[in-house]
Amino acid sequence: MSATPNQVLRQAGQRTTEVPLGHGVRIGGSGFVVLAGPCALEGQEQVERTAAAVHHAGAHVLRGGAFKPRTSPYSFQGLGEPGLKLLKDAGHRLRLPVVSEVMDAQQLPVMLDYVDVLQIGARNMQNFSLLRAVAKAGRPVVLKRGFGCTLEEWLLAAEYLLDGGQPNVVLCERGIRSFDNTLRNTLDLAGVAWMKERSHLPVIVDPSHSTGQRSLVTPMALAAAAAGADGLMVEVHPTPEAALCDGPQALTPTLFEGLMQALAPVLAAVGRPLFGQELRRAVGGAR
Numbered sequence: 001m002s003a004t005p006n007q008v009l010r011q012a013g014q015r016t017t018e019v020p021l022g023h024g025v026r027i028g029g030s031g032f033v034v035l036a037g038p039c040a041l042e043g044q045e046q047v048e049r050t051a052a053a054v055h056h057a058g059a060h061v062l063r064g065g066a067f068k069p070r071t072s073p074y075s076f077q078g079l080g081e082p083g084l085k086l087l088k089d090a091g092h093r094l095r096l097p098v099v100s101e102v103m104d105a106q107q108l109p110v111m112l113d114y115v116d117v118l119q120i121g122a123r124n125m126q127n128f129s130l131l132r133a134v135a136k137a138g139r140p141v142v143l144k145r146g147f148g149c150t151l152e153e154w155l156l157a158a159e160y161l162l163d164g165g166q167p168n169v170v171l172c173e174r175g176i177r178s179f180d181n182t183l184r185n186t187l188d189l190a191g192v193a194w195m196k197e198r199s200h201l202p203v204i205v206d207p208s209h210s211t212g213q214r215s216l217v218t219p220m221a222l223a224a225a226a227a228g229a230d231g232l233m234v235e236v237h238p239t240p241e242a243a244l245c246d247g248p249q250a251l252t253p254t255l256f257e258g259l260m261q262a263l264a265p266v267l268a269a270v271g272r273p274l275f276g277q278e279l280r281r282a283v284g285g286a287r
């Protein structure tokens with residue numbers, strides 16, 4: 001048996017795998033998909049306001065953490081199951097699929113009651129027992145790149161999921177640690193372009209964690225779209241100054257709307273409509 005990746009690699013001429021995320025949303029085809037929402041689910045009003053704002057601006061998937069991997073044990077750890085219920089209810093009302101991070105295999109039974117997509121966080125990319133358990137859970141997975149992990153290690157982590165029986169995997173570049181700590185992380189966009197060549201899995205970019213700074217989120221989102229990413233995962237909060245987690249990198253609803261508007265010409269330039277708009281165009285053309 002070879003120790004190199006195999007199932008995740010793109011064969012000559014192979015198209016990008018289209019991954020269904022729920023409610024008819026698919027990523028990896030021609031449509032560009034945007035996942036957005038708060039870093040952490042904090043309460044009913046925050047979740048509902050954020051969900052309505054990102055839906056209004058054109059996001060396709062609602063994100064939000066209920067189990068938060070925090071560097072300090074004294075930081076807000078997330079609402080747990082009540083947070084997941086808020087996320088599911090908001091997604092259901094707006095017909096948006098929802099994604100949330102699973103930190104531990106023991107959380108899987110409760111997660112499966114609420115989420116369409118399971119997220120594996122950067123800190124758990126090489127938690128191989130979690131990868132194996134998530135592979136058996138029967139839901140699509142967003143696999144974030146570990147901030148200290150190479151591209152090959154990221155590929156092999158995805159290989160665990162495919163090998164374990166879950167073909168629907170989306171890779172998410174969220175920035176890596178480098179010698180330069182001026183910004184929270186270093187966004188490896190060349191790695192995204194490389195990964196698109198090397199693997200048939202869809203690749204998205206998280207411009208929030210990869211910069212840590214609100215003013216840089218939209219420019220890096222546009223750069224990601226230009227570099228060939230299949231989508232984005234963006235943190236949005238109605239009142240970032242009051243956020244319990246990652247406020248400095250959260251976009252306000254107004255800034256998120258601006259991001260979505262700024263994306264349009266970049267996507268047009270690379271010939272990729274926003275997901276859902278390719279259908280609208282086809283219907284319009286048939287009339």
Ligand code: PEP
Pocket residue numbers: 039065069120121122123144174209
């Ligand atoms: C998150 O998406 O909220 C998160 C914790 O991301 P990461 O695992 O990339 O740090």
Ligand code: MN
Pocket residue numbers: 039040209235245246
């Ligand atoms: Mn966050």
